[in-house]
Amino acid sequence: MATMKDFRTENKPTWCPGCGDFAVLAALQKAVASLGLEPEEVVCVSGIGCSGKIAQHFGGYGFHSLHGRSLPTATGVKLGNQDLTVIAAGGDGDGYGIGMGHLVHAVRRNIDLTYIVMDNQIYGLTTGQTSPTSKKGFRSKTSPEGAAEEPVKAVETALVNGASFVAQAFSGDVKQMTVLFEEAVRHRGFSLINCFSPCVTFNKVNTYDWFRENVIRLKDREEYDSGDRDAALSVMRKTHGLVTGILCREERPAYHEVMTGAHSVAASKMDLNIPREDMREIFHSFR
Amino acid sequence: MATMKDFRTENKPTWCPGCGDFAVLAALQKAVASLGLEPEEVVCVSGIGCSGKIAQHFGGYGFHSLHGRSLPTATGVKLGNQDLTVIAAGGDGDGYGIGMGHLVHAVRRNIDLTYIVMDNQIYGLTTGQTSPTSKKGFRSKTSPEGAAEEPVKAVETALVNGASFVAQAFSGDVKQMTVLFEEAVRHRGFSLINCFSPCVTFNKVNTYDWFRENVIRLKDREEYDSGDRDAALSVMRKTHGLVTGILCREERPAYHEVMTGAHSVAASKMDLNIPREDMREIFHSFR
């Protein structure tokens, strides 16, 4: 059986020392190993950004796709071979800025993949511009007088659109993150895990310390029912979104089980030859 | 002062007889006329679809833009000349399918425009495919066995992302629709009005009768506080989204008032000549 080591690569990640994305990578490696997955069974599909480099650093198969397009790419991979475990990953700009539309539609489909967003409230790779999750008033090279827009409410958006698994994690707590990733990967359907993953180089506001001070950990208390979507919304509102843990979980069929052309055999494993007689019959239906 | 007639055009709309979009057009014409606007002060920016033809049929200036891009086009028009009244309009596919990302970001900016979505739960112009608002199980040429996806929750998405004015209307009630449009246009900031606008040709499920039976009209009862976003969400949930009236309204600065470069004079009315001395000073700052 594969161990965490098998999900490591030879090359050292090129993230800045201290970057929150190290924790995300480690948690993912641990989670898939502890689920007993083999490296060749897991595909990590990422967008472009510092966060997007996770596909290179993760020891499974990878697809480092285009900026903002991790979800449709990952959707294709999953539908191409439903037997694979598919992880989509990327940054807040990638996923909630340019990629926002795809998020809503992936949620609606309940496509069976785990979507990890490394939310550092900044555009890291392009050296520090305001991102859609930057707080109102956040100053950066592109908002020297402070951001004028409300931050996007991506988790809430996923919740209202019926996402079947929604959680938040924090790079300062790899243990919890690992557990959440395990749960998410195990979940049959679309899982969003929004990870507070500090950018130590460009975001001097939302630092590890800042998150430690402000983020509340959602205890799996009796009172909190992760099956209750409204409770999740209300927790998010009350904590201004600064909460970690599983916010919502719902069992329902995954897209590949109910879509047009759903089949128990993966598309990539089909016998592609169509009997000549079948083909002729199809031809004759055009008459 | 302009009357409704001034917002009519010579050519008759090319919609199918009975199409819900006639009501939307009429309500819009009435609303802007009753607000005392002149045709040259109002720009209707639309996407592509049957609904998108509203820009041609409305008697103000118009921009019949690309499929899914009414909002960024309208944003540019407003920021180009903030003195204009800008109406963005289009279909459910246009706005909530291909255009979903732009909706969220327009909401976040609180750009001062009125966005009218003619929601017929179908792709009309392309002759009847499943749309993102089609109910689960809806049968059409592209979902012969019934749609496998959950419908998008666009109104809720706007609500959680902080839309400053959100309402729903129904083409079967032009009077209410007119009032809602008036309120929306008057509102300083982003307004979304989702209009149930039946497609009599391709959607045989969500018909006028169906809506009449199922849609609840939100009375401006004492109990309902349109300043309470959570109440709006809960009404939407309780009615399965089948409710008309103002769901939410909040006063806050519009984007053009607070953005980088905000100015009391419209950009299109600026004196463009920069004093030679100013230019030289700017040059010298590059040394």
Add this chain to the structure above:
Amino acid sequence: MPQLTWKVGGAQGEGIDSTGEIFATTLNRLGFYVFSYRHFMSLIKGGHTNYKVRVTPSQSGYHGDELDLLIAFDQSTIDENWKELSEGGVLIYDSSRISSPDFPGDKNFLLCPVPITEMAKEAGSSIMRNMVASGVTAAMVGLPRHAFDPLIVERFGKKGEKVVASNKVAIQAGYDFALKRFGQRKELPQPQPEEDGGGHLFLSGNEAVALGALAAGCRFLAAYPITPATEIMYTALNHFPQYGGKVVQAEDEIAACIMAIGANYAGTRAMTSTSGPGFTLMQESIGLSGVTETPMVIVNVMRSGPGTGLPTKTEQSDLNEMLYGTHGEIPRIVLTPTTVTECFRYAAEAFNLAETYQCPVILATDLFLGMSKQSVPFEEIDGVQVRIERASRIGDADLAAMGNGEYRRYRVTESGISPRSIPGQKNGRFVAMSNEHDEGATEEIEDSRNRVEQMSKRMRKLDGWDVDAFGYVYDGPEESTEITLVGFGSTRAQIGEAAARLRERGVKTGHLQLRAVKPFPETSVCRLLSGASRIVVVENNSTGQLAEVIRARVGFHDRITHCLKFDGDPFTVQEILNHCNRSQEVINGWRR
């Protein structure tokens, strides 16, 4: 060649299409060779629409220049179409609506007033206008009275006996009326039934593309609705699921294209289909396919651009974008099938090419070829040898023989092709990277030597493909011609007929039709054109995009003239001939 051309026209939503389809389908089933062309508008009801049918003694990909019979449901059908009527043509019009038809009286038509709407109402409802018109048609072209009955039963059987009966009544009323008043007026050419005595296949380029893909093992289509490409999706929805093929209606074309790339990466043969605006949105993903060397098939059914343009009109104006779209440089293949059968064959072949060369393959048709249903001999399509070659892969055994981490996905090879592993294969790990990457595909890498190696490897891949053998069809003398007509894709039938007519007039004429434009079959084109005194490049666009490519790749600047059409309609044979008749001087107009 002997032919019968027939058209019915009226307002959209009035049953014009069904009238045309009943006529065309029935004739086809009787063994006639039929080509049908729909003229329609980008609105749902109202607006002029018409359906033209041409019947020929052998297969043809063209709806004809003239018109023998025109059935007009309204005056605007007459306004829009009277010019097409040949001398002695028959104009049938709905006298319930048009009291006296209005058109400049300089042509000699047979006027046939028929109270179509009244008769339909008598039979039960005005929607049966189409049936009355069908009956009238049958009588006037000498079809038996009950020719349409089988189709009526098939179409309306589910709706009950009564519906079938009243439709039949409507047909018969039309038939009887016309036979009595006007008699048979036109001749149909001889039918040529299939061996089984039945009709030919009757299908469009779009349908053929979907079937070709299916036959080639495509098991995933992601697409977004757009005229005139949506039928590809419909056909896939009808036939893919039975073989485990999935069809996704994506949220937009960006998602559609990149989903299909993801599925290809995962080892499934996958494609997308679209038209101009959607194709433009796919450009970034096409680059992704190129740089990650992920096989991909994109079908672009061209329509009139630019922008939203004329969504229901045909054009060949995306050639440039297909050749040059996306930033940076990628290897790509652009196929331009010239017939419905080639739509089938090249759709199938596209998947082999995509996998062999690990690059995007664009299959280009247009509204005219994509949407026109036409008779195709069963043997012709059935005879296409569909090979499924899952080439350029690395096997499990080869991977097993390697240590972990030894396999290099983007190994620099002489051919430029590097065997591809698929997720799930042990020891085959790699990262498909949109960034420049090293051979091992484990890291993005900015080293300049590596860059040159990877870039060159990708760009030389297609050198191994013999496009010169595949990429064209030529008809005419090989050594020297007075005139050689050149086209690509859907224009083959009209150019072919024009060439035939020139030859009838004694002009030594060549006809070169390109079936692949990237890589450009320049050796063949150079050879075939070098003996042509005049080269006329016939294209459905306004700037002469193919001519530009020929000049760039081959030369012959001073012998090329542009025969262009960009009004939304396909070429007529006469238009091509008119151009050829025009004086030599236009040749020097190329420099603009």
Add this chain to the structure above:
Amino acid sequence: MPQLTWKVGGAQGEGIDSTGEIFATTLNRLGFYVFSYRHFMSLIKGGHTNYKVRVTPSQSGYHGDELDLLIAFDQSTIDENWKELSEGGVLIYDSSRISSPDFPGDKNFLLCPVPITEMAKEAGSSIMRNMVASGVTAAMVGLPRHAFDPLIVERFGKKGEKVVASNKVAIQAGYDFALKRFGQRKELPQPQPEEDGGGHLFLSGNEAVALGALAAGCRFLAAYPITPATEIMYTALNHFPQYGGKVVQAEDEIAACIMAIGANYAGTRAMTSTSGPGFTLMQESIGLSGVTETPMVIVNVMRSGPGTGLPTKTEQSDLNEMLYGTHGEIPRIVLTPTTVTECFRYAAEAFNLAETYQCPVILATDLFLGMSKQSVPFEEIDGVQVRIERASRIGDADLAAMGNGEYRRYRVTESGISPRSIPGQKNGRFVAMSNEHDEGATEEIEDSRNRVEQMSKRMRKLDGWDVDAFGYVYDGPEESTEITLVGFGSTRAQIGEAAARLRERGVKTGHLQLRAVKPFPETSVCRLLSGASRIVVVENNSTGQLAEVIRARVGFHDRITHCLKFDGDPFTVQEILNHCNRSQEVINGWRR
């Protein structure tokens, strides 16, 4: 020409850029002509980066082939750069980190170990390595000890006296150490201060573009961050708001481009700026600008493609997409400025062209021209006459003279240009339509005559623009040359130096640099190239995109050779010369 070339290298995030910038900025302020070039990677910390500075006696747009001094903070700087060091060059290395520098010993360098890190630590912190290195530099090129002090005060003044002081200490430590141990080793060319005794302007193409836009009245920029274009946005953010100019960070490039189109439609001069991937996403909107005849300016700062490619490397490989991107056919202008001053001038001119011709204007630069800060004489930019011509509009009075509904936005005119109204103007109502439309712009319309009229009107618009007067700069004999070098955009400096060297060797050499590629200045190009025995087209891409255009539009197939580079770096003069020296036979390699 006399020159000094200097480079500092190390890991990203270690202060390499600031070291380079301090040196370059200071020299520039002292009146030297400086060109600086940053080599950096698409990651934030770690990875090799370097900053090269070339000092010349007159203006130059190039960082030089060789290297006189190299300051290496680490061994990989030596690995990556030692080859560039000229014979007798000086290698300064951080002896606190590198005990003995490793490189093949076949070149003769002066090795100068300096304990840079140690000295920095002594001065207070290792981050002051850059200051120590600056001090060392000053000593070895003969700059006064306090040359950098003013800049230090300016940069660190806000941080307090202490910071300033310790930085100065670090510089002085480096200075003293180097002067004592090695003495001055290289000469700077003569400075040429401005009239006021101060330095030249020191700016990049990106900055110049933003300033040109501002000067031309651009009051709206919507953009999305992307290397190497983001500085345009930064510069706009700095300078637009003061004049009521708005800057929007859009959610993506699709939105950015179409927002700017919306603003232009509303009467504001508006633009967007991007690089390859973003440019690709803008293609549909570019078509929208074309079909609706809405003025639009798009800046594309090219980088290495395809896909995400090499985001921090230069390339000229988007030429094809700029010429041919988007489906269908639109009129468009593509300008390719060749110097920083032209970036300013053409950015400004782009707005006039866009408004006059009501079409998209693409301003194309690349990472090399866009991001390299360089000395530009104040007079040169100040001397550019920026006209603001709000042409092709219809005035309120003219509209008032018309009745309501009389004005026709898309009136078919001989010039193809139809006066434009702006929302807010009474009687000026129209609908900008992405569909084909009628003259009145009140309806989409599918009529074929109308289609041809509108399409032709749009496509002939640019005939009125004299690109042949504007679109190139030529240097050399006009009648006949042995060799003519052709390039476009940023390669001008290197090609110019190569041409000069060829002339020194007695080769009759021409140098044609294109500043506009669409419309193509074919009359001029044809004239200037017709007397060239050999034509060498120099391009930063792998397929020879400009050469292809020249062949298509002008011909000369058998005289053209490709001098291509696509490893991410700009050309060196030597590379161009090497190509010219190679035998004639390559000429026949064009057909591939």
